[in-house]
Amino acid sequence: MLAPDYHFAVRRLRHHFIDAMTAHLDAVLDMPAFADPADQTRGAALRAATVGLHEVDAPDQDEDVPDLYFALQRELERDHGETVGLIRVGLSRNDLDMTVYKMHGRELLLTQARSLLGLRRSLLNRAEMHLETVIIANTHHQPGQPTTVAHYLAAVEAQVARDHERLVQALERLNRCPLGAAALAGTSHPLDRQRTASVLGFDGPVENTYDAVASADWELDLAAVASSIALGLGRFVVDLLGWASHGWYRLDDGLVQGSSIMPQKRNPVALEHARTRLSRVVGSAGLVAFSHHNIPFADLNDFGPDIQGALLVQHRQLMGALELVVACLEHGEFDEDGLKKAAALTDTTATELADVLAREAGLSFPAAHKLVAALVSKFQAEGRPLTTATPDDLVACGGPALSAETISAALDPLAFVSRRDGLGMPAKTAMATQLAAAGHRLAAAEEALQARDAAFDLATTRLRAGAAPISG
Amino acid sequence: MLAPDYHFAVRRLRHHFIDAMTAHLDAVLDMPAFADPADQTRGAALRAATVGLHEVDAPDQDEDVPDLYFALQRELERDHGETVGLIRVGLSRNDLDMTVYKMHGRELLLTQARSLLGLRRSLLNRAEMHLETVIIANTHHQPGQPTTVAHYLAAVEAQVARDHERLVQALERLNRCPLGAAALAGTSHPLDRQRTASVLGFDGPVENTYDAVASADWELDLAAVASSIALGLGRFVVDLLGWASHGWYRLDDGLVQGSSIMPQKRNPVALEHARTRLSRVVGSAGLVAFSHHNIPFADLNDFGPDIQGALLVQHRQLMGALELVVACLEHGEFDEDGLKKAAALTDTTATELADVLAREAGLSFPAAHKLVAALVSKFQAEGRPLTTATPDDLVACGGPALSAETISAALDPLAFVSRRDGLGMPAKTAMATQLAAAGHRLAAAEEALQARDAAFDLATTRLRAGAAPISG
């Protein structure tokens, strides 16, 4: 019944178990009751052996000791006999397990964070390359207005950056240590919970000991963050698939697949696989929700051993999807020429013509809008693109006399973009400013993540070396 | 087709539309192109009329003007004719709608925040009243250990406090203004986006204008926060229902219902209704997820008008559930006597007896655990509760000689609790400290929310009064 849990624990949780047991043993040996030199000596030997478990393979599962915690203890018993009991003073599987699951959860979050940063970097790099690549942006599935690939990609990056913020907030909320809660009511042994938390890299203990073992809302955060990332990126992937179907975005050969029957095929399967992985990430959030639903507020298997696998499934799908999206970005090309030709055939600069009529010919915007709409309608009936409009056409629709230059400048897609140079708009200079700012934000996020990583690594190194905890 | 949207806009979005139109009109009139005194005069009159719309009923829907934005413009046109066009300079329904939806979204979050604070206050108040009410906490659906009602309720409050933090973070992330993004590419008119954002109470504009209209991940935050609250509280409600079925928790008459056929019935239906409302909150998160799933990253109806109703449904279910949970807390009583009697019949102080054997008789904890387990097993076969154990019983199981006082002190549920006096544990003094700290955190959260509320109110008041924006 518990074989999959054991297997999971061996593969993913073993080092966390050993570290948490080590930290707890230190807390036990710090108690006055074990100040006796003999106890300290035996305890130090046990500690060394516990740390030594990192280097040996995990024991196989045994019917008598169904979980890894007991299996590790049995390993230690061979040389240390009853001394091993020190580890169990004031410790329950309840607080130990939840601590270990949280250590694993923060590892997942950190891994995801690194991947998100890589994606953000790719998006900004690609944006830099397309400051003047005009693309017709759809609204409501219809050609809307010209903008640039840089503008679009920077918008995607901004969304991913918010997901990154969500992730960091989730990590900070998670990072409190349950140890010392024992079964739920704490313990009558005077264990120093602050110290244990600190040496394991936590920002402090979960204060209320019942809360420490009965709640696992950090799992909901993991699921929600992954789901938000997946829903956002899924929309980007839908666009890439759409552009690929027009030939406006072309993936490298390594990311496409042929057909067994249709010789002409070059299917962008990497994008399809990314889409379904993202769909599975969103679906996995449901797995987590159901595990927390309508159960008592108490220590239970539901959000303990039984859900860690689902969190890992979601993590892997997310990581796989992120990898594919980055690959599709790094190994794909926009067809600038094709995009340009397509832009010229649309009527998507109509807004600017109305703006010019409002600004330079004194029409109210609604009147200008109505005039241009009539013009577009007439041209469509005649099969003419709006970019061919002349001063006479405008007058014929009841409009004012504008110069040919004014009209053609208003209707040119690149000019449309260049005139939009306010905060966050696609004009080249505005975009350069925006990308520079985004680059700085990203660099700061990269530094913060490295600092987090380094702090966790340092805590682990010091713990295993038996160094004193860093005060504060 | 659009009748429900219109109805929704009239009931929930009208004032936000008027405020956003007013703020945008101010930005238009600030542009050099309209510096002319005549324009300013006409503009000022239009502004006054726009603000005046707050006081009159919304117009009925009309086939020609299917949405509220156009309907409000038509109202203004009666007196102001073409001048109304000023409002449409550099404005699109895309950025206007998304702004209005966000204003509505933050209103929902603020309302929920107030309700969460109320719940936290109730939980802490009730906890204060039950510092010494011993209750047997289950783990894995079996009697686990004694703790206090205060300890349990404080754990619930700690969980709700994390949800409150999630909510505040969602609110801060949401609170950036899309205005000025126009359709998606911004506008060639030099509108001051910072100013518009500020006068509407936003912390600044959404920088990238494509992002401003194409993304709505704030909706996912709303759904995720509500879902987290609901899953957490659902677990509390399951416990209350369980205690009610034992008679250990008794709701007032106003919250129970009889049966049409079973004369003895007093059904705690308020708790059942709370449960299903919470279930519906969690389910509603799925409504939002599906609306964001596999759609292009572009302006669309899916996350615009078409999802606001679902967000409101979720909000109402959540508010209704919170109201019921608070009512069940305020108008229900723990049966202290019944809890005490029930506690004495369980063997849930076994852990402490093992701890005492380890601490005072020198056994290792695993050996002590094994000894007590044997004792419990023997007693259960004999139908005796563990609380009747004598020194002889212990010795008969191969244990050391402990005094009768030591044994009975170890086995007393209240003593069990009193001995657990470390950080976050249920002993009376430890709990008092914990509750005091929780009370301070809550007071700070209450103040912060009041400050937020006041700031929004002030912004609204100043906007409607035509006051200059507060710089910075």
Added chain:
Amino acid sequence: MLAPDYHFAVRRLRHHFIDAMTAHLDAVLDMPAFADPADQTRGAALRAATVGLHEVDAPDQDEDVPDLYFALQRELERDHGETVGLIRVGLSRNDLDMTVYKMHGRELLLTQARSLLGLRRSLLNRAEMHLETVIIANTHHQPGQPTTVAHYLAAVEAQVARDHERLVQALERLNRCPLGAAALAGTSHPLDRQRTASVLGFDGPVENTYDAVASADWELDLAAVASSIALGLGRFVVDLLGWASHGWYRLDDGLVQGSSIMPQKRNPVALEHARTRLSRVVGSAGLVAFSHHNIPFADLNDFGPDIQGALLVQHRQLMGALELVVACLEHGEFDEDGLKKAAALTDTTATELADVLAREAGLSFPAAHKLVAALVSKFQAEGRPLTTATPDDLVACGGPALSAETISAALDPLAFVSRRDGLGMPAKTAMATQLAAAGHRLAAAEEALQARDAAFDLATTRLRAGAAPISG
């Protein structure tokens, strides 16, 4: 607390309540205990008054009588005093409510069935009109092969027909009557459960009385059927939106919307609204699932009054979506000319060229596939469509000598289609056969539904008229 439930009951359940009360009263009066003529006379008067309730407005909710069942009884009490108690003999709100919910549920299913039949009819009608309209079908988001609009629409119809089968099976499974189960254990009064079930149009009673009040898996069927319909149709809507964005499918003016800022816009918002309604249907299935999740197997509010609103929300979204999809089919046109031109520019007949090479020039299919792939690749590099291939081109790629006629016949999209004339394939004759068969299946389904409808109507009419139940 119960106001929304009451309101719901008045609007949607009132007639079902009255009918179920009438049927139960008949069963009571049939028992020997009430054979006395005086009882029969009083009973007959009460029955007439009960049936008469159909004609008067429902009473307002009152604090004393919080639900409609009691409110209706109070109405009857005014004239019939204690006689009203006859209705409550051996009856519980548990079995009564569940009966009424099922009567409402089958009404929803029947309504949906009618709508599905209408959609199927529209799909077949449109298919008939496009037996020779060639369209390039995508696979993996890339042009795949030519087929016809008729072939595509008939495939959609086939999928909807399976959903219709699901719906009918759900209806049949639902259609068992809980009455007589009382609270859960049945009753000591000898009520004839078969008869009651029959007069209310059920196919029989739910046998086990505990099952009758504790289970409501028919709600899961409703949710699953609606969800299946919605996921299937959502895919059709995605295609229509894609074709609309190319201009290959054009909605009538009543189904599109302009833009407030982009004068050229004709947004196919009816399709977008259909998509989000369908998304909401799928999401609503989650509402139902959570209401059934991790609750006891017992009579509860969760799947009783508390979920009926969610089922109705799902129903309405589904009905609204179906209406929009039918409207978009009936009031939209395929651009046959545009589709034809687009088809000629693709290389999607490559499969047939390979087939011809295999069939007529003796190549193995893999070898033929490789040859055509090389040809396509060369042409794409040269910017030539495959339809311009000559015998020399084939030979130049190492292929055999085929005649120009053979090549051009193989590469013509319409010829491609015509040659695919086996079972279920798009050639005109094959499609005509297929459509005829589909039409017959549909006509049979229409007749079956009308028969169901008529049987329910007849049962209702007879019940209200006090006619004897139809035996068998």
Added chain:
Amino acid sequence: MLAPDYHFAVRRLRHHFIDAMTAHLDAVLDMPAFADPADQTRGAALRAATVGLHEVDAPDQDEDVPDLYFALQRELERDHGETVGLIRVGLSRNDLDMTVYKMHGRELLLTQARSLLGLRRSLLNRAEMHLETVIIANTHHQPGQPTTVAHYLAAVEAQVARDHERLVQALERLNRCPLGAAALAGTSHPLDRQRTASVLGFDGPVENTYDAVASADWELDLAAVASSIALGLGRFVVDLLGWASHGWYRLDDGLVQGSSIMPQKRNPVALEHARTRLSRVVGSAGLVAFSHHNIPFADLNDFGPDIQGALLVQHRQLMGALELVVACLEHGEFDEDGLKKAAALTDTTATELADVLAREAGLSFPAAHKLVAALVSKFQAEGRPLTTATPDDLVACGGPALSAETISAALDPLAFVSRRDGLGMPAKTAMATQLAAAGHRLAAAEEALQARDAAFDLATTRLRAGAAPISG
């Protein structure tokens, strides 16, 4: 990128691929174009080699041949060279894959069906053993009425039987063969689709070839059926957990787990694990839904290779949960004595006392109900159980004079049950009839499943042996 798919195909789909390829090859060799004896000879040798693939290990994945279909072909090419091309005549991965997925899907359904039948058998067996074991059934989480364990378990079985019906309907709907659809438009080769379908055990081909490759709504059926089973059984598990926490249901030692800190613990973890597996089954349905959501109606990876793993995850969780539930039924005992004592302490026979007052003392039921409610209320205030009521108590509450025998017979839980002997009610004889009928239905279902199984096995055996298809 495709390694997991390949691995999955090798483990789960290999034999289905070989069988489908064999069946298709037969269809190719039946075409007039290959009637030539030389072709037939080469074809026969290829056929034998293809069937021989069942006996050898699958080839490893290779970068050139990324999927199993191509890998198997390469194996055959070693000895059969270009002849292997026969398999690819008129065949696409599209129709082949979908056929293979369906063969796998029906295998999952059949496995689940066997497991459901076993569960039903266990439920009926246990019910037989508890025809007179009285248990207090809750409604709304409060003691409701006495019934028997047999009645309760038979209700669970009735619900599972409906799920079994759902499963069989899903299997029948699924069992149509996509082969011959090729990429989507069928093929210009005259392949006999009926024959291919039949030899692979399908009930016929999917008629419309576009439908055959573009739709996979059978996957939604699988997910919905599993979800329905899981939600229903989850409710049963919640009850078992509740009874276990009272000690009324006791699992054998192999299904419980101790605690590392609480010596008294016997946690019913098998039930907890069953609950979370069931939760994961329900959640997995979301994985499937998202994969079908907002994608084109066309051949895609989403519902092809990318979702099969999720279907298998759901299947495994379901099978694991079913196994645990059966184990908990077979290796657990109701505490008949404890249940009896608990029943006597409740007031759950109040309904019958009211019924008796109505039946024998001429009160209207509402009046009798009111009288008994007053009596219960008075007794509760006095701390007396209702079972101690005397004739005087009744009179004191304003009731009629009933004999002591009448009262105590009305209030006895077992008598309560015995009097409920109508259709589907818990009285011993009624239950015996009900269980006999349920047993017959189950036996019929078992036979039908065996017949299905045998038919699939026979088809497979005949196919591999090269026997002629069974006509009709």
